[in-house]
Amino acid sequence: MKNKYLLAFTLTCLISVASAQTKNTTEMKSKKKSDNQPKKTVVYQVFTRLFGNQNTTNKPWGTIEENGVGKFNDFTDKALSEIKKLGVTHIWYTGVPHHALVNDYTSIGISNDDPEVVKGRAGSPYAVKDYYQVNPDLAVNPEKRLEEFEALIERTHKNGLKLLIDIVPNHIARKYEGKNNPKGVRDFGADDNTSVEYARDNNFYYIPGQAFQVPTSDNYKPLNGEKNPLIDGKFDENPAKWTGNGSRLAKPDINDWYETIKVNYGVRPDGSKDFPELPAGFDKKSYKEHFEFWKDKSVPSSWMKFCDIALFWTAKGVDGFRYDMAEMVPYEFWSFMNSAIKMKNPDAFLLAEVYNPNEYRNYINLGKMDYLYDKVETYDYLKDVIQGRKLPDGLSNIQNGMKDIEHHMLHFLDNHDEQRLASPEFAGTPEKGKPLMVVSATISTSPTMIYFGQEVGEAGNENGGFGTHSRTSIFDYVGVPNHQRWMNGGKFDGGKLSDSEKSLRDFYKRLLNFTLKSNALMGKFSEIQSVNRDKTEGYKEGIYSYVRYSKDEKLIITTNFSWVSEATFDLKIPADIIKEWKLKDGNYALNEQLYGSKSSLNVKNGVGVVKVTLNPSESLIFKIK
Known part of the structure; x- marks a missing residue:
């Protein structure tokens, strides 16, 4: 009976998008010929929690009351129009899905998260707690948080921008609670057989007979040692589950992704695949042919759950997704989900975090990804050049070596995971980062991405608490000083920027807008x-x-x-x-x-x-x- 249920669920996920085909075909035919000409794409990544925060306190481990937090409503028409004028086509709102955090929202039916399985106080955006809701910190009225985000989707589109949000299929929060699941959607793990380490349709991997133990360290204490009723050295998870980075220990190391649990995609513990594989030659097939392939296949439960999540947000007007640690999930799953998304929205922008060059073509051609991070090739090489370890000549070899996939390799110099371009640990000054930016934006046909604050020289000097300097913290409530000067109390006119910061932003504006126009x-x-x-x-x-x-x-x-x-x-x-x-x-x-x-x-x-x-x-x- 279970397999029949799974097959029915698969067909629901796939067939639900098929009705869009006729409409999409008609709409595409009606487009002007000029709209089909290839154009550069520019993605503006913004850490949603930090963008509108005007508080400048920046106390390490500061509370939301002490350090402040940005809201969806801070993305006003003025803010979005200025981002558009910068030379941006897509905005990636990082940290939108409801993730685990240390704040009390029990009055609106959200359980408190144990600080012992939350990184920082504001929490990691990659420990998602409920995929059918958004982070309550980001709403003026947390009870209406989804409506506030829906309004932001509408404002973003009105200002001529498309938008992306994160999906993190490899792992979810240790305490996932799907309290907002649509009718008929079963929660992660609800039907798992927890007595075995692995079963194809289990959503998680288990450690039978062992309870989870909170990781410990002499150098780290949750909330920096602050007292909290939930900090007691315990977290109720029995049997223990594998940790997000693949650790199979009931007590993960403090450096593991202990705040998350690994999702099972039908990959057995020995690494073998327990699902249909794509036939030879499917690297040359279109997303429509991939979609047709999966129609009559029985696939693992987790595949269908994430397909349902992606289609839920697509239906709300989200134009694409950035997939965290995509290479930790089999590319067959991506073929299944991405083809379903594309059937609903052929123009969906699908960006994946993949760091193994040997797998690039699998995730592009078989996984039907639009774009991957070009980190270990172009980004790392540019960093070596500006730090004097290499001559720039090798950039030509990189470009020629990826000639068949260069369009799919998104270029960036700054994002939430990396050291800020202007930091002493990278280029050293914003001005020294300018030649890297020109090369990154013009050497290939790929999209260009910048991280908010990069265009005004943000160096990430703040120590947020859990997050340290050189990277703008994604775990803490902090402000972003250079960006705050551009924000200028909500005027979004750069009124408090220094002359050098204004000049830098003008350089980015000239460069990015040129790339959009240049054929x-x-x-x-x-x-x-x-x-x-x-x-x-x-x-x-x-x-x-x-x-x-x-x-x-x-x-x-x-x-x-x-x-x-x-x-x-x-x-x-x-x-x-x-x-x-x-x-x-x-x-x-x-x-x-x-x-x-x-x-x-x-x-x-x-x-x-x-x-x-x-x-x-x-x-x-x-x-x-």
Whole structure:
């Protein structure tokens, strides 16, 4: 009987989106031809809890009353229009689903969370407690929190932006309580056989015969040692479940993801798969063909639960998802869920956190992901360049090596997990981060992502308590100083920014808006680094150059990663590129796209030369007129 229930549930998840096909086809045919032209995408990641917080106290381990918290309503029309003007197409509201936190909402029927299985006081956004509700901290009226978020969805769309939220299929909060499940949706673990370590349709892995034990450490105390009635060295979980990062210990290590439990996707403890696998050749199939494949298949219970969650939010107008630690979940599941989402919304923006280059193509081609983080290739390499460990030349090898998937590899320099670009631990200053930003945004056709505050030089200097400096804390109630100066008491006009911060934001605005308009950035990439490194006098080690071009637009991009010296040189454009551009001998006017300066390209004997002077940390984007 159970398998019949599961198959019926599968069909419900899949068939519920099929009715949208006819409507979507009609709507797509009615789009203007220009709407189908490829364009750059820019994602603005914002930590929702922190964005609107005007409190500047920043007391380590401060309470919500002491340090303040931002609300959905802080994203006013003015705020959203300014984000749009920055050159943004999508906004990723991080930390929206209701996650475990240390705050008392028992008056509206939410149970208190045990601080011993919550990281920080405000809690990790990746320990979701109820997928069908939103974080009550973010609402002016917590009882109406979902309605307030629905209003934000509407405001976001009204201001010309699409929006993403997080889904975290690999793990959920240790104390998950689905109190807002739609009719017919069974809660995680409700039907599990807890007497065994593994069963295909169990939602969790168990440690039979052992109760969960709270992790301990000489260097850490929940709430920094503050007294709390729930801090008693105990947490009721018997039998214990595997921890989110895969730990199979009843007492996880303090460095494990002990606040979460691992979700079972039908992967046996030995790593073998207990579900249908995609046939050979499905890496070439469309999402529609993937959708059809799964229609008559029986799949694990967890697959259907998360499919239901994704479709719930899609129906509310959410335009896509960022998937946390997607590589810890089998790509067959992603094929199942992503194809269902795409059947409902073909334009859904599906972004995944995957760090293993050997798996990139599986998650893109088989898992039907739109985009993956380009961290271990481009991001890590740029960080090595700015910190003096590598020359920039290797960027060409990275780009050429990912030629078949480069469009799917989202570029970023700042996000909630990483050290702030402007921090001493990364670039050192906002200005030193500028050449990295130009390369990140222009070297490929992939989307660009920035993290709120990056555009005004936020360095993450605050020690929130659980979270430490160099990263803006995602676990604590804190304020973000540079961003608060731009916010200017809710005016969102940059009125309190310093001159250098205003200049930096103007640089980001110029760069991002240029990328949205340039069709060359959706065209071809060719390196010109090797010919200039070998043959150009004055071409110093910190310089990197390349060209981007389409039929209608040709760009020459050169950047100076050095912040200590100016460089003057004759930049060479090799004969094979000049030939492909069909340029005859002569002079061609160049317009620089960031600052508006003029220059010229001289072609002689089939080779081009541009006279260049680059200031420290400066980049130039020349467009052939």
